[in-house]
Amino acid sequence: MPRTTVETPAGTDGASLSHGLKQRHLSMIALGGVIGAGLFVGSGAGIAAAGPSIVVAYTLSGLLVMLVMRMLGEMSAAYPSSGSFSAHAERAIGPWAGFTAGWAFWVLLCTAVGLEGIGAAKIVTGWLPGTPEWAWVALFMVVFCGTNLAAVKNFGEFEFWFAALKVGAISLFLVLGVLAVAGVLPGTDSPGASHLTDFLPHGAEGLVIGLLASVFAYGGLETVTIAAAESENPVKGVASAVRTAMWRIGLFYIGSMAVIVTLVPWDDPAVVESGPYVAALDRLGIPGAGQLMNVVVLVALLSAMNANIYGASRIGYSLVERSQGPKALGRVSGGVPRTAVLASSVFGFLCVLLSYWRPDDVFSWLLNMIGAVILVVWIFIAVSQLRLRRRLEREAPEKLVVRMWAFPLLTWVALAGMAAVFVLMAREPDTRVQLYSTGGMTLALAALGYARQRVRAWR
Numbered sequence: 001m002p003r004t005t006v007e008t009p010a011g012t013d014g015a016s017l018s019h020g021l022k023q024r025h026l027s028m029i030a031l032g033g034v035i036g037a038g039l040f041v042g043s044g045a046g047i048a049a050a051g052p053s054i055v056v057a058y059t060l061s062g063l064l065v066m067l068v069m070r071m072l073g074e075m076s077a078a079y080p081s082s083g084s085f086s087a088h089a090e091r092a093i094g095p096w097a098g099f100t101a102g103w104a105f106w107v108l109l110c111t112a113v114g115l116e117g118i119g120a121a122k123i124v125t126g127w128l129p130g131t132p133e134w135a136w137v138a139l140f141m142v143v144f145c146g147t148n149l150a151a152v153k154n155f156g157e158f159e160f161w162f163a164a165l166k167v168g169a170i171s172l173f174l175v176l177g178v179l180a181v182a183g184v185l186p187g188t189d190s191p192g193a194s195h196l197t198d199f200l201p202h203g204a205e206g207l208v209i210g211l212l213a214s215v216f217a218y219g220g221l222e223t224v225t226i227a228a229a230e231s232e233n234p235v236k237g238v239a240s241a242v243r244t245a246m247w248r249i250g251l252f253y254i255g256s257m258a259v260i261v262t263l264v265p266w267d268d269p270a271v272v273e274s275g276p277y278v279a280a281l282d283r284l285g286i287p288g289a290g291q292l293m294n295v296v297v298l299v300a301l302l303s304a305m306n307a308n309i310y311g312a313s314r315i316g317y318s319l320v321e322r323s324q325g326p327k328a329l330g331r332v333s334g335g336v337p338r339t340a341v342l343a344s345s346v347f348g349f350l351c352v353l354l355s356y357w358r359p360d361d362v363f364s365w366l367l368n369m370i371g372a373v374i375l376v377v378w379i380f381i382a383v384s385q386l387r388l389r390r391r392l393e394r395e396a397p398e399k400l401v402v403r404m405w406a407f408p409l410l411t412w413v414a415l416a417g418m419a420a421v422f423v424l425m426a427r428e429p430d431t432r433v434q435l436y437s438t439g440g441m442t443l444a445l446a447a448l449g450y451a452r453q454r455v456r457a458w459r
Helices: 023-032 037-079 084-092 093-128 135-149 153-180 203-217 223-230 234-243 245-263 276-283 289-321 338-357 362-371 373-395 407-429 431-457
Strands: none
Touching: 023 153, 023 234, 037 084, 037 203, 037 223, 037 234, 037 245, 037 276, 037 289, 037 373, 037 407, 084 093, 084 289, 084 373, 093 135, 093 289, 093 338, 093 362, 093 373, 093 431, 135 153, 135 223, 135 289, 153 245, 153 276, 153 289, 153 362, 153 431, 203 373, 203 407, 223 234, 223 407, 245 276, 276 289, 276 431, 289 338, 362 431, 373 407, 373 431
């Protein structure tokens, strides 16, 4: 496979990012990156709204995500960069686009770090009542900030074992579930199709709600293309991760949703209250299932915290190296952008404090502002791929190690799908506010980015 120059420019102190991630790290990050806390817990609300048709919702959104990952993989294999889609948008569309996509995603990741810290703390305080949530959040932030301040291989090792546990847990769940559905699991009777008869309990409206919930459950897949720039062989790593994305999404997301709605009635209150995986395991009569799944959810949250601090620091570093942010964030020491790591962690902890100080206004406003950022990023990815593919075919066809399927038809299909999700969000009162808030932030960043671009052009 041809080797490609990796965009890891020198930091403000002349140092550059290391290449400490091994192929096993990248493979497991890609594998475990699709298994987030949103899948274990957030899918319950989608099932309650869509019923058994949640399988259709996850399939449709999964197909869209596969197309996005293929487009991103094509560009990242050709131009490996710690800036990932932000760097691709700058190259394809202009500096303002890289600025907008990069900083919007940075805010999303940092806010997510805070949310995941709060979720993890709630689980631990459930086991140790009387201990303050804020103390656990602070502990988690210190641990993962420290992990990311050290060599990148430490981040890789944490994610390797976190991902291994998540993959093992969901694989075991799928095996037990399939055996139960087949009627060969000792002590259980197969429900057959009895829970699938009311396929669309709330009609098309319920399916739409389930579809929107499933779209945002896939967030986080982009991290592997950011991490690839610091791996031993970025091109091979990206190509492998993207090519296996289809079966990973099909198995872990769509497969587990199919098992759950077959085993558990969609309107069982436990699906939302305890989470769909706990509800399914309880239905199978497996002792201690709830606490076991809480451990897995805790691991998923901690894994997401670790990965999001990493992703935010690398996106921030890349933006600064492209003169799109404060120079201080570009300082590299020991192959790690430590100032960017600290800034990303501090912003994440600030989000936690806001959730305690101003939960009804400032924090809820922040959550609404990032509600649809992932869709904005996906649009930048699709538009960038449309433009860069033509350029690559003309100037460097040997860099097309990963190719988008049926180009440009499926790229336009993906863009149409994203537009459809925006329309659906505008129809739903709960998501309409998120759409408008994210739109406002995106327009503000685009205006600032364009103004910076014009000022630099005049100099």
